[in-house]
Amino acid sequence: MTTTTPPPPPPAAPSTTVAARAVDATKVYGEGETQVVALAGVTVDFTRGQFTAIMGPSGSGKSTLMHCLAGLDELTSGSVWIEGTNLTELREKDLTKLRRDRVGFVFQAFNLIPTLTAEENIVLPLSLAGNDPDRSWFDQVVSTVGLGNRLQHRPSELSGGQQQRVAVARALASKPAIIFADEPTGNLDSHSSTEILEFMRRAVDDYHQTIVMVTHDPRAASYADRVLVLADGQIVNELIDPSADDVVDFMKTFGD
Amino acid sequence: MFRTTLRSLWSHKRRLISTCVAVILGVAFMSGTLVLNSTIGRIFDDLFADFGQGVDAVVRGPALFESQTGNGTQRALLDDSITDKVAAVPGVAAAEGSMASFQLTVLDKQGDPIGGAGPPTVVGSWDTDEQLASYQVAEGRAPERAGEAIIDRAGADKSDFVIGDDIVIITAKGRETLKIVGLSRFGEADSAGGSFFVGTTLPEAQRLAGEPGKLNQVNARAEEGVSAEQLVANIEEAQVGPGVDVVTGKQAADEQASDIKQGFGFFTTILLVFAAIALFVGWFIISNTFGILVAQRTRELALLRAIGATRRQVLTSVLLEAGIIGVFSGVIGFLAGVGLALLAFEALKSFGLQLPGANLIVEPSYALITVSVGLLITAIAAVGPAIRATRVPPIAALRDVAVDSSGRSRLRAGLAVVLLVLGGILIKPAFGVEPASDQIKSVGLGLGVLLLAVLVAGPVIARPLARVVGAGLPLIKGITGRLSRENAMRSPRRTASTASALIIGVALVSFISVFASSAKASINAAIGNGFEGDYIIQPANQFSFTGAPPSLAADIAEVDGVQSVTALTFTEGQVTVRPDRQIGAFVGGIDPKTTPGIFTFKMSQGAVSDLGPGGILVDKAVARDEGIEVGDTLTVLSGSGRTASFTVAAISDDPAILGQWTIDRADTAKLTAEPTDFLLGIRLDPGVTPDDIRPALRKVVEPFPNMKLQDREQYTSSIVGTITALLNVIYALLAVSIVIALIGIANTLSLSIHERTRELGLLRAMGMTRSQLRSSVRWEAVIVALMGTAIGIGLGMALSYTMVKVLASQGVDEFAVDAPFLIFVVLGGAALGVLASVRPAWKASKLNVLEAIATE
């Protein structure tokens, strides 16, 4: 990366085990009367090889936090880091390259380019960088996600579940530092969601990927190693290795 | 519903601007032409009204035939004696005969010919009756004896002449020098419409014109209390001469004005044709824009339908939208057209068209016509998309946007094949042996049908073609190129109609280019094979009717080093093939004895040497069309009213140099009082180089600045140069339609990009850089532009090949392709694509990623 700024002193300095970090991240939309505080000073670390779920009521700032962590949006104050890079210091072009090379994405829907085949969609970030995919890693990802015979199909010829699988495979294909998934199972039936969640779990367990997932579904959250709860732009609680029932019980206290 | 329409228009206003521009350009072209035409018409009306002001009746010779060169009706000359007869008619207060010649060359003080393709130079008699005269003495005095002249003040100012100067006129006899004794004015103006007038006494004017004792017309003025009509009736009754034609002064002026206006009418027609082309191209753009807008609004329309809007209401809403755009663009286009006319008018003025008190004539009907055309074009273009809009089922509100399936339409493919076959049948005669001239029309129609076939087939072939054209892109541009190609193939109908706009422009440009280069090649071949001499002498001004006096050929022959000289004359006339069949004709005159070694004319039957006094050569194509055979007798009537009969001696086949009718040069005297030579071919003695002899030849030609001396090379390039100059004008006019096509590409692109907002957002989120995104949009545009250009060029070549085939008998028999120009067109097409993509690409790259991926 182009940034050469030495990491600031602790606690802000990310250790080698931290994939992404937010320090006092604040995001304010609008001004005066219409002002909305989406993030009110969030400080959080995402450890390498961990699967984190973010929960919280609608409007609590989950998506905003992810977008800022992924370099899609700018903070009003505070800083965000991907591995050793301070995103707040990057120019637009470098942010784009960072997204391409070191961040993976899965959105709730519309994840794929309709004119490209499944395979082309999977290797898209690599193609954009002008790199050839690592063939053995690609095969591994594809077989894990179970798309073998669908690779030459276009998105319109795939089911919603298959499309999300392609999206997950794409997020994995470039071996990013961290993968962000914003309600990846929000549009899927329970069977397809289970498949997707299991893939993500395997990616973390078997391939040591780092995943941050926003979800409203306690069952989905139970796949994670830890669950962060956001409310009014702040982290209000954290559960480690919860079961689905733990999450449900816990969320009841928020009346979500 | 009206409110919904307005709101929808408003929300798309940015994108509609370019649609409006497409309509505006075409409409402006049209209204500009109309305004310019009526303004020029009015000017000439006024001008000739001034000419005829004091004249109540005009006596003219009997009509001979209509001129082919826009000079109106050719009439026989009258005898001097008629003037006295007219003066004696009851009611005539005064009568005066006049003679004017438009065909003499007047030299300015530097010895260069005055005028050119612009307003004419007139050498004519000075009217002595002040009330009959159109010109008045401004300074000095009127000419009173031979050798004296009065010239108009504007001309004097421009050429620095003052009273007392000598002025040289070149006539068929040679150089004539007159002394300027006065300056004239034309009413309030210093010149009549920018023409240059030289007035002399009547006998002098007759002598200069080579028609002593002859008159063009006799003007008469009525006594107090006698009306013009009464005067005409009186003169008619008096039977002053055989077959004479008597009209009122006003009518004569109107006729003259309308002759000139007809010349401009041709010009107007051409401009209107280009306006039509521009509108036709605009039609594609409009229909495309509406198609896309309707497609984008499928959900909205379906929702309207779902909540109970009838089909009719949906149709009305879309058409209303088109109507508003049409009227808006029509009004703007009309105003822009008036502006254009103003510009063109100033340009004409700067070419020396002096116009007394001229204001633009803008008739209210023009506004009505232009706005209606704008409205009609937009409405017709929007009907298709509007009907498609009504077919949107209410359920579509719940589905994704419909797919474009026109690429697989059997009906479309079938229709294209039918048109192709029909066009093929129509142009078939072109490829037969010796197509007759009257088949040109059918072939032209066939070419039009073929063009239509290609346009109809567009959506069917767009996808495979885009695949081929963009084949190399993924290799050189990677995923960006892959995306460009896929996007170009994505919606065949859209791609096709975007490309169609360009196809039309490019097809016409390449058609004209290939046709012109074929014509050039044919001329070069004709000269290459037909002209073996070393030097040519021809009029400096292509549009001139003045040649060189026959003495020039004789003088050249005297020059040391000249082996032989041959001269060609020509006269305008009318050929009577049968008693019931007359054809307007240019009759050439050659010297069969001196042509060998200088000109070799291609013959179809017989030899050039068969031509002698009393004989005539007829071109093969005319001979076949008219059923003329060797031995037939033809009668030729010339513009000066002389008649002579000729026997067909042989059939020629050399339309490029000989033309259709050729007689012996010695016989030209039977047709015109003062034959002049229009082309002199010179052959040098062996061993004499053209450069050796140039100074000597120059010296002989020098007294006739209206003629220019050219060696072989200059001669060929001068012919080709004329064609090139004409081409450039046509290209400039076609450029308008190409600009419209460019707007179309930009328009479609930005609409498509708007449609793909979410996709682009995704690409950016995935790490596509701004410059990658711009490049992807740019290459998409290049593919579409190249498709349009490629089809256009292919079509243009096919059209011109056919045209060359059918015109083989007219002298265009070589098919030549100006390859560098066509390569330039292809590169230009790609460059236009890039240019068209600049704004859409820029807009796409500035897209806010978060907003794009949040768009529902």
Ligand SMILES: Nc1ncnc2c1ncn2[C@@H]1O[C@H](COP(=O)(O)OP(=O)(O)OP(=O)(O)O)[C@@H](O)[C@H]1O
């Ligand atoms: N572009 C924007 N302009 C103004 N306010 C915004 C904008 N984007 C988000 N907000 C506000 O910021 C707050 C946080 O939004 P965010 O999208 O992060 O919520 P979320 O937790 O993802 O909600 P959900 O679960 O519904 O997706 C909300 O109050 C939202 O209205």
Ligand SMILES: [Mg+2]
């Ligand atoms: Mg959200």
